[in-house]
Amino acid sequence: MNERSDNTNSLRIGETTITLVEGDITTQDVDAIVNAANSGLIGGGGVDGAIHRAAGPTLKDACQIIVEREGRLPAGQAVMTDGGRLSARVIHTVGPRYRGRPMDRDTLASCYRNCLCLARDASLRRVAFPSISTGAYRYPIEEAAPIAMKTVAHFLGQPTEHQLAEVRFVLFDHRTFLAYQQAMERIRP
Ligand code: APR
Numbered sequence: 001m002n003e004r005s006d007n008t009n010s011l012r013i014g015e016t017t018i019t020l021v022e023g024d025i026t027t028q029d030v031d032a033i034v035n036a037a038n039s040g041l042i043g044g045g046g047v048d049g050a051i052h053r054a055a056g057p058t059l060k061d062a063c064q065i066i067v068e069r070e071g072r073l074p075a076g077q078a079v080m081t082d083g084g085r086l087s088a089r090v091i092h093t094v095g096p097r098y099r100g101r102p103m104d105r106d107t108l109a110s111c112y113r114n115c116l117c118l119a120r121d122a123s124l125r126r127v128a129f130p131s132i133s134t135g136a137y138r139y140p141i142e143e144a145a146p147i148a149m150k151t152v153a154h155f156l157g158q159p160t161e162h163q164l165a166e167v168r169f170v171l172f173d174h175r176t177f178l179a180y181q182q183a184m185e186r187i188r189p
Helices: 046-055 057-070 102-121 141-157 174-187
Strands: 003-007 010-013 016-022 032-036 078-081 089-093 126-129 166-171
Touching: 010 141, 016 141, 016 174, 032 046, 032 102, 046 057, 057 078, 078 102, 089 102, 102 126, 102 141, 141 166, 141 174, 166 174
Parallel strands: 016 166, 032 089, 032 126, 126 166
Antiparallel strands: 003 010, 010 016, 078 089
């Protein structure tokens, strides 16, 4: 891994910069935003609700077509749609509902990996993640942030033809932001 630190809210891994911002994912100027969805892709509260509101009804239609064609989206998997009124595309993933089982960790890591695979395969440059599973699905932030950070860093450390330029974590509240900042400090060389 070729890593270089810029400041406390960013970390360079190879060609890609991981950045941390506190804010609303629906207003980010990126190529794709990740939605912490449910298996039915029917919309909901939290970041899912915010993304569906900002995107408009065509996002729900696109989700419905996917579920009719492929069935419900299992936890840990990801699919991509257009973003309706949003300029970014939307990558929908379903995080684990936290129950403290070892497999919760694997499922959460799969979410990040599968979203990054979709972004890379579509040759996207910039992708933004919310803090998956740490709201309604109740994953403790102190456990979830290091899993998210390590999984993304590990993915970006693998050799590949297409490198993302930026992976941005968009954290909605200050406590979540601080947890990701701490997780970033722990992996900083
Ligand atoms: N931008 C960024 N992050 C946001 C936003 C937003 N606009 N709104 C909420 N968040 C944050 C929450 O504060 C939390 O830190 O996203 C994180 C994830 O919380 P949830 O949205 O509740 O997602 P999750 O825990 O994965 O639960 C998914 O919630 O709404 C339903 O349909 C969704 O059933 C699914 C479940």
